[in-house]
Amino acid sequence: MSQATRRKEETVIIRAALIEDLKRLIGEDKVLSDEIDLLCYSFDSSFMAKLNRFLPDVVVTPLSTEDVMKVVRYAYEHEIPVIPRGAGTGETCGAVALSGGIVMDLSLWDNVIEVDAANMQALVRPGVIHATLNEHLARFDLFFPPDPGSTRMCTIGGMVANNASGLKAVKYGSTEQYVLGLDVVLPTGELITTGGVGARTVKNVSGLNLTKLFVGSEGILGIITMIRLKVLPKPKGRGIVMAAFSDLDHAPATVLRVYRQGILPACIEILDSSAITAVNTYRPELELPDAEAILLFEVDGSPQGVEEEGAEIARIAKEQAVLVEWATEPKRMMGLWEARSVLATAAAKLRPDGTRIFAGEDISVPLAKVTDALRGIRALSLEYGIRVVNFGHIGDGNVHTAPVLDPESPDEVEQAKLLVDAIHRLAIRLSGSTTGEHGVGAVRIEYANEEHGAALRVMQSIKNTLDPKGIMNPGKLIPCSVIDSSRENR
């Protein structure tokens, strides 16, 4: 028997033991080890996961804090990677096992424990779906404002771990603004509560702010098992302003003038000419004007405030726009918003033989540099011969780029990789970041040094302190050279 064959047999035995142990610990029904299931956990929404197949050794589906603690303690003792996972809608390869280990699917653990309407808070388990939480809250006229495009599928745990946000981040910010406290199972298996054990306050400055440390930690510091959220009263009124510009620079200039007028819209979206072309190709009946940019403003609040602010935005936009429309009537609002809502499909359908991909899709730049970013990306698109569709949350400088290509073509795939790298470097050059809301995962880890410099060492030492064996979601968010080499020595 060759050494390699013997090694392979040994590892099969080890894996069988791992599966048996986990079944004993948390119950057979919460352990998935069949190849067909492992394959289904080998991807998230990222293009990287489309090109590679990242198989875990086993998947667990815990339904209690005890389950999580038992698995993590076991993994810590045996130095097995643990990869927390929500709905797997992340676009960064964050929720997949890069080098095997235990994928912990927390999406099944989806109870809304409590809506504390009197204190405007909600207590949830990590697997609750964003849209479901808002359905529960709507009964109390409340809502949880961060609104990712993946609302119908992503989990609150995944949102917290990625510090997700969405269209309305301009006014309402990102997830971190709403997380008051967390239960976290640390990589050692120990359970901690951040934000104060038993606290129900909205304001609380006692102690170091560990909540903020875990929000956006992408599962590398521990497993989030409970989340206490601040929620807000639902605005009663809503209105949409659409403005089309023949000059791209007029778009951010208008946004700035709106801000200077003291108006903070709930969201401000931009579609550049690439997006307008895509929408017009897919849905010609929408008849979007042949413009360089379209802005969509959403205002919310009291019905009277909405009327005033909407009218004022429309007035400001008219100074430079070639077309402005403003509506509060639900059907018309939907009509105006349609161009934005069909964008993903429009991008995907640009090429009958291809698709859009999730890569280089989330750069963030200062507002004053948004047009530079859009022009830069278009130039790069020409340079690398990969078509792109650009849109984004201009209000906070978050530009979403959808490269469209044939993933079957090795040439196009190679060119796309170069394009994506160039887009990320462009963002850094424009004093921006490679990611505004989707996170780093494995796909943007190579830019960590450039983006954070010496601060990266502090991040690494925090990681090493909390996770000395480097078992928690290895290979994501920050490069851990120390941990990597120790893993190699095992």
Added chain:
Amino acid sequence: MIREIGASPDFIIEFGKKCVRCGQCRSVCPVFTEFKTEGFSPRARVFLADMIHRSCKGSTVALNSRGPAHIDYADSSPDARTFTDNAPTDILKKAWDRNLICLLCGACATDCPSGVPVCDIILSMRKEYVAHGGRPKLVAELSQRIRETHNVVGEDNENRWLWMEEHTPISVHSECQVTPLRRPQGLVYFTGCVASLYPGAYKIPRSMIQIMNRTGIGFALLGGEEWCCGYPLSLLGLDSEADEIAGHNLEKVVGLGADTVMTSCPSCYYTWRHLIEKTGAHITVIHYTQLLNGIVADQAVKLSPMEVVATYHDPCDLGRKSGIYDPPREVLRSIPGLTFNEITPSRKDARCCGGGGNLETIDPELSRKLAEARLSQASDTGAELIVTACQQCARTLSNAARKLPRTRNMPYGDSEPPRPDMEITVPRKMKVRDIADIVLSCLQSP
């Protein structure tokens, strides 16, 4: 075996590459919401189908399958597609099996941003399974039954007349002659196997013929010359057999000189529509909800009040797959006293009743749970009556409704006792009724 699979439709690979795995389809799949593990998500079904077919055909992109950390695949090449290479037939068989646990409801494809026809991919995998010897007993039995008796039940096909007993004030010719027709012209009522042969569903055609009779609409029935529409056969991939019997039906209808076929079963409707598209025959296919809507819109009848809060459940084959949403709603809205509350989700987003895709046979318990979930959504509307326009939906929903406790409060969370302001009431006893039955009971004497 695996090589033969490579001959499967290229569209699986074509759309497999388009799937961006966004997970949109996770949020709408009834089966996934029950299992909640990725292996039952529509995107995983697409992924597996794509992977299997790609590995048979040989991919142009080198898929880099890294082995798990604890399994050192030192002796395998970096590009090895380890699992499929090692155990292709095992994965394939399991994927086939898993695709039987699907309602074929089509919800997954509705909002897919990449236009992936997920449901067609699943159906194609099912057909492939059968073509490779899967479900031999079911296939053999069904095929033989339909070939010999011309219906899915296996009864003497002349029994298709039985539901008519006591309800034959109209002239119906077993020789299939058209009775004097008024409106619409030359109408054949294609009753379908279930409505004509299952006593539990007799109410539908019985209501329809009484309504048509009282409104002076002439029609013909094919009776023993009506054969199964072919839908159950095409679901199993027995397309040529399905075409053959559908051809018989078309021949009879054309032979009668009819220009319209009306079905009450949404699957018959779907099948007939496709048959007409394929053959180009000059026949209009309508669903009974359209005729009923025509009747009430024409004010051809006066409807007596029915004091009830009702909602309407869209059958998948009628709504999402055939685009008929408004006629049944308009019928209900025209009944005086009836308060119509829309169910969420509805229309193209409607959730399957749990009876689609033959799931009731494959996994009755799951089918029942899904029906309960739909009833719960109906109950949220405040309705006491759920109306539908499909004998299968009516059966699945009413069977589940019968087994439910009158009211039930769900504990809100896992750590606290339910608080009064957070009680969720899940289905009270709900009545499930067919739309023709409702219309008939509101029909005033002329």
